[in-house]
Amino acid sequence: MGIETEYGIVARGVVEDSFTHSLSVLANARDYAAPRAIWDYGGENPSKDARGFQVEEESEVPGADDNRDINKLLRNGGRLYIDAGHPEYSTPECSQPLDVVTYDKAGELLLADSLERANREAGIDRSLVLYKNNTDGKGNSYGCHENYLVSRDLAFEHLAEVLAAFLVSRQVVCGAGKVGSENGAEPVSYQISQRADFFENYMGLYTMKKRPIINTRDEPHSDPDRYRRLHVIVGDANMAEMSTYLKTGTTALMVTLAEEGLLDDAPRLKDPVGAIKAISHDPACKHKVALVGDEEASAVEIQQWYLDEAWAWWQDHPDPATRAVLERWQSVLDRLAEDPNQLTGEVDWVIKKSLIEQAMERWGCDWDDSRVAMMDLQYHDIRPSRGLYYTLVRQGFITRVTSDERITAALDRAPEDTRAYFRSECIKRYPEALYGASWTSVLFSQGEQAIAKVPLLDPERGTRSLVGALLERSETAEQLVANLRA
Amino acid sequence: MPAETQESRTRHPGGPAEQTHTGANPETIEKGKKLKEEMDALLDEIDNVLEENAEEFVRNYVQQGGE
Numbered sequence: 060m061g062i063e064t065e066y067g068i069v070a071r072g073v074v075e076d077s078f079t080h081s082l083s084v085l086a087n088a089r090d091y092a093a094p095r096a097i098w099d100y101g102g103e104n105p106s107k108d109a110r111g112f113q114v115e116e117e118s119e120v121p122g123a124d125d126n127r128d129i130n131k132l133l134r135n136g137g138r139l140y141i142d143a144g145h146p147e148y149s150t151p152e153c154s155q156p157l158d159v160v161t162y163d164k165a166g167e168l169l170l171a172d173s174l175e176r177a178n179r180e181a182g183i184d185r186s187l188v189l190y191k192n193n194t195d196g197k198g199n200s201y202g203c204h205e206n207y208l209v210s211r212d213l214a215f216e217h218l219a220e221v222l223a224a225f226l227v228s229r230q231v232v233c234g235a236g237k238v239g240s241e242n243g244a245e246p247v248s249y250q251i252s253q254r255a256d257f258f259e260n261y262m263g264l265y266t267m268k269k270r271p272i273i274n275t276r277d278e279p280h281s282d283p284d285r286y287r288r289l290h291v292i293v294g295d296a297n298m299a300e301m302s303t304y305l306k307t308g309t310t311a312l313m314v315t316l317a318e319e320g321l322l323d324d325a326p327r328l329k330d331p332v333g334a335i336k337a338i339s340h341d342p343a344c345k346h347k348v349a350l351v352g353d354e355e356a357s358a359v360e361i362q363q364w365y366l367d368e369a370w371a372w373w374q375d376h377p378d379p380a381t382r383a384v385l386e387r388w389q390s391v392l393d394r395l396a397e398d399p400n401q402l403t404g405e406v407d408w409v410i411k412k413s414l415i416e417q418a419m420e421r422w423g424c425d426w427d428d429s430r431v432a433m434m435d436l437q438y439h440d441i442r443p444s445r446g447l448y449y450t451l452v453r454q455g456f457i458t459r460v461t462s463d464e465r466i467t468a469a470l471d472r473a474p475e476d477t478r479a480y481f482r483s484e485c486i487k488r489y490p491e492a493l494y495g496a497s498w499t500s501v502l503f504s505q506g507e508q509a510i511a512k513v514p515l516l517d518p519e520r521g522t523r524s525l526v527g528a529l530l531e532r533s534e535t536a537e538q539l540v541a542n543l544r545a
Numbered sequence: 546m547p548a549e550t551q552e553s554r555t556r557h558p559g560g561p562a563e564q565t566h567t568g569a570n571p572e573t574i575e576k577g578k579k580l581k582e583e584m585d586a587l588l589d590e591i592d593n594v595l596e597e598n599a600e601e602f603v604r605n606y607v608q609q610g611g612e
Binding site: 199 | 583584588591602603608612
């Protein structure tokens with residue numbers, strides 16, 4: 060699994076477009092990236108629909124120089140790139156939610172550092188700021204998408220049907236909070252999710268228009284006969300480590316349970332699009348949404364249904380990492396049911412709400428004050444010196460999940476138990492020979508000969524235990540390719 | 546790390562996993578005072594780091610759609 064996050068970008072007093080700003084940030088990420096590698100677009104097809112059809116769209120593949128400017132293949136196995144003008148960071152493939160948290164934060168750290176370098180170059184009057192949020196508050200949204208590996212044996216429509224209520228309700232655990240509403244939604248002072256106002260459909264292929272709760276893009280980035288990739292576009296970008304940990308830990312578990320047929324009786328929402336907004340607009344977490352079969356349930360009750368199924372599954376699969384996710388999930392749901400304000404150190408939307416309310420009390424102002432809107436934005440400012448989330452961390456208000464040591468280490472090495480390990484090691488060991496890579500390939504230049512392509516179709520191979528010895532005995536890329544062919 | 550948390554497993558709501566105590570014993574009052582001081586320090590820092598000209602800054606923050 061992994062996360063891709065688009066960052067909001069803005070400059071003071073400059074009218075250049077966001078693409079130009081993003082380029083300067085990426086250029087300053089050079090220490091974290093392969094020096095000359097391109098991104099290999101060969102295996103990509105974002106217009107294939109999981110419901111069995113292909114939408115014909117022109118997709119443009121950039122030339123080699125542009126490719127290098129807008130793609131940085133990261134030493135940790137992840138990718139930094141420009142998408143629709145925004146800097147976007149993808150974590151390397153991870154097997155554990157704890158690793159996702161660490162690599163997600165490593166992305167913030169390397170972007171904050173690249174930003175600082177870019178700002179030093181540009182001078183104070185032109186300084187850039189990056190925000191890890193999902194909206195400009197004026198109806199424009201940018202995404203934080205999660206990806207989960209799913210067996211091809213599971214019918215997509217069934218997966219969607221049993222997961223929909225989970226995906227709609229989980230915002231109470233991992234919403235990032237927002238002042239006000241937008242995109243034509245009902246007026247509200249504060250709501251749980253950044254993104255809820257933007258969802259207009261239950262299911263669909265697009266991510267930029269008519270956004271669907273269930274995205275049908277069928278681009279597995281792996282062997283298409285064996286795998287799907289569940290592309291979850293309904294989540295918020297999180298600052299709080301606990302929100303990211305629970306978001307990915309619980310969703311990955313739900314995919315496993317769905318694969319085993321254990322969610323077949325999951326609650327079905329009568330109106331998923333209405334429910335996602337209604338839940339978001341109720342920070343008391345009491346609102347009940349209608350279920351198929353004339354019952355109704357709150358978001359916390361729906362989450363509890365899924366958690367109970369996970370506990371039952373856990374009895375037969377008792378590993379400590381899963382238990383830790385389930386215990387924390389239960390603890391958060393219990394407190395949401397009793398009083399969400401108990402979660403001021405763990406869950407983004409509660410942390411931000413509580414901080415803003417304290418400030419409003421001090422200033423004697425209301426939700427419509429411009430300083431409140433500024434706090435809503437600056438909570439997501441990734442500069443440690445200015446971001447309000449980081450102010451809270453420094454003063455000890457936030458429960459951490461990972462550590463600064465792990466995050467720093469994650470700038471330069473991949474998880475060892477996925478194919479990201481092989482990609483990362485190739486970047487570090489053979490920088491001169493490395494021509495490019497993608498999620499499913501590593502490409503080497505071989506002088507006059509054609510480029511050698513090493514396929515990485517299985518996300519669970521290319522691990523340290525499988526390729527560590529091979530890499531050790533391959534001093535050059537040429538030897539590596541020869542050893543792989545032997 | 547969460548794998549090492551020692552919270553007891555509570556399957557169904559019966560009170561929060563991390564109990565909060567109420568009542569006016571001296572320890573609680575002391576804790577409350579400390580929390581108030583910490584919160585004041587935090588809000589002082591927020592006042593310091595918050596962008597000036599909030600209204601203009603927020604108004605100018607416009608992103609083209611992404612994804």
